Amino acid sequence: MKLELRGITKKFGALVANDHINLTVEAGEIHALLGENGAGKSTLMNVLYGLYRAEEGEILLDDVVQHFAGPGDAMAAGIGMVHQHFMLIPVFTVAENVMLGHEDTKTGGRLDLVAARKRVREISDRFGFDVDPDALVEDLPVGVQQRVEIIKAVSRDAKVLVFDEPTAVLTPQETDELMVIMRQLKDAGTSIVFITHKLREVRAVADRITVIRLGAVVGEASPTATNVELATMMVGRAVDLTVDKAPAIPGDAALVVANLNVLDAHGQVLVNNVSFEVHKGEILAIAGVQGNGQTELTEALMGLQPRVSGEITLDGKSLRGHSVRQVLEAGVGFVPEDRTEDGLVGEFTIAENLMLDRSNDEPFVRRWNVQRALLAKFAVEKVKEFDVRSQGIETPVGRLSGGNQQKVVLARELSRDLRLFVAAQPTRGLDVGSIEFVHERIVATRDSGTPVVVISTELDEVAALADRIMVMYRGRIVGIVPGDTPRAVLGLMMAGEAPAGEGAAA
């Protein structure tokens, strides 16, 4: 089915998320929609799917104008979507999720689960998936959950299938498998819209590429274009895809973690017997697919996890079992992975957020009084130093862009005397300019002799920053390898295969 979008304009208040966007997807082609985070790709697709109502423009399927009042209409017209944040109900089974919205029933309104299971199996077999129709979705790994989303769309006879950032949660292997599935779908005559900001994937699978920047189409490109050409189109200026950094000069071991275990409330082992060291003046990157224990490991370092055993020492002093405040006072700087949830208070001003973890004592608090004048001076300085673009230090942090929010977090953490710096997903959801800035600051922190731990699910980031790379899989360390290890090896390690010539757990 041929899909055409004509002059789509969508505004959120004063912000124009989509500005007269035209897009044509021919029947049976894979059309990549390339753009930075916040360029308006997802908004456009939500308009297509009937989730948002556009102010202007029209949607045509096979040259017929469509009017979608909601996702139900879009689905009925043959549009399917694999959402970035899966639209699956965690406590339902696979079959229940697939049937939801177009349920078969038997007499008495009873759900026909037998038919639903059969349908799931049928589609699974067609694509070579191994999905149990009776498994609870919340128990499935994200890669399988994504397949459930695909099954859901296919079971509704989607002729146009939208994949919204589908590879963000996948291992490199799973990504390759997804590409195969996309080609299979294409061969079956389905038109595919593939939304991403990852250049490599676009070039691997797309037939045509449309690049979007700041809510507007900037042009089309062919899959034969080079990375640099695509990146330049996407960002609007020449970008440097690598990070300049001198070789590390590692000092003594600063952070020593030995036999660390973290359990959740049900006894599931989230971090399993993990031991490693971080030296002064080096960056250790912890790589792995989301949900393999990295989050819990960082939280354990910070004193945020309740069931921790093993040993954590920083410069010879134990950190385990200490409160977050004690950990902070020991000189640990922390950039949490979800800055809006854990890193900042959105309603507070930039200045207030800059003193969040120093609200107990001097210099910002004296005799229970916040020293506003001192804080303002400090904030003005930091806003300048970290290039936070805002209308002033009294702006609520919630109104800043993701990149500027992250700069506020960095400014706060890096303005203390640090003995260890932990940054979890430091560039998630940021634009290219901010990514460059964040990376420079992390390297500068390392060069000042501070040990740095970077947790990232993005292989590009790991490769750019790391002096050593530790890969985690299912709570265990697969291996600790040098920073220049090839991507292919890292990809295998992220899927749990130990590198040749290394022990199972270094």
Next chain:
Amino acid sequence: MSTVAPVVQPAQPTTPEGPDFEFVKSWKVTISLSIFTVLGFLLLVVFGRDGTSIMRLSTSSDLIQLPDVELPTRLTGIVISVLLLLITAVSVWLVRAKARAPIWLICVYAVLVLIGFLAWAAADKSIPVPGLLFGSLSLAVPLIFGALGGVISERVGVVNIAIEGQLLAGAFTSAMVASLTHQPLLGLLAAMLAGVLVSMVLAAFAIKYFVDQVIVGVVLNVLVIGLTGFLYSQVMAPNAALLNQPPRFERINIPLLSEIPIIGPVFFRQTLIVYIMYVAVAVVYYGIFHTKWGLRLRSVGEHPQAADTVGINVASTRFWNVSIAGAIVGLGGAYFTLGSVGAFGKEMTAGAGFIALAAVIFGRWDPIRATLAALLFGFASNLQNVLSIIGSPVPSEFMLMLPYLVTIFAVAGLVGQSRGPAASGKPYIKS
């Protein structure tokens, strides 16, 4: 917290693809059992009483007469204390062996505590067991209707604090309409309508205007209490003969079933409303877990956006199901006036709506479990009634606390980490 590094006795077989498990020791159950065992020992043995406790198992009208059970009070106390101690010891051993105490063991423990307490309280007196249970069910009926409405409402994503108001509105309108028309069935219908009306106000504010659901619920309760109180004293009480003498439902004995010893008199010599309740529990359970209606309802309460993306209208699903919940709760209100008391009284629901809410949580948002929880709370209330009638040595003020103590302990202690519908209480705002 275990300091043993290797994985010890996985709770489920560890496959290369499955997550690793380690047993998390929890002493919570054991500690509570120990406390109750010590208290039980103090009450039953140290402060034990002499005499004989008689449990009457049949009423005079029963076809099959069961003999009375006579328990020597002190000996019963000692035997039960020993049994309680044994179970506590077993639970200690289980935790040490890294296993959980099975739920039936805790149930046996609870029943033993209950028998021990009854025997102690009834020294040289007799307890009418069928009467105790019958009264428990009577007190539980409005709680069960309230809990069913609560389950539906919360499962679809709207927290229903207004159960109390819906009960009271149902009680008031059913009394008024049934008195005027001399038709208890019309009273029942009016009660459902009243419940729906209160629900619709809640639904409109919560779903359409995104007002905090808890606040709307609380305000609705206060509004209904005030409104019915005003109408009662200004309109109803002065014309009581015309407006507040509803005909009550007759008891219907189900043939055969009503002759089963103990169970028959309790469950099958009831009024129409109670039989409707049995059906309602079954229908709500079946509906929620086995029909298209239930699947959609639960999806909206768990992940409204996911429901929206498959073409389910979140707002209308929520609105109509909250209304249905109101109708069910209204039936519970009618039971006060047409089933048990026989006339409307100011604030006659006396917090039953909040106990029903507790039953929803204690029952983990499951209609059957919530019903059982409501029965437990009804039993605790009636135990207090029966013991104060036969004259127990416990001060009556303390006994009055019993139902609420049971509620608090049940909700706080035994629920543990139960998980409600994920989107309950959260408005769904589309951009």
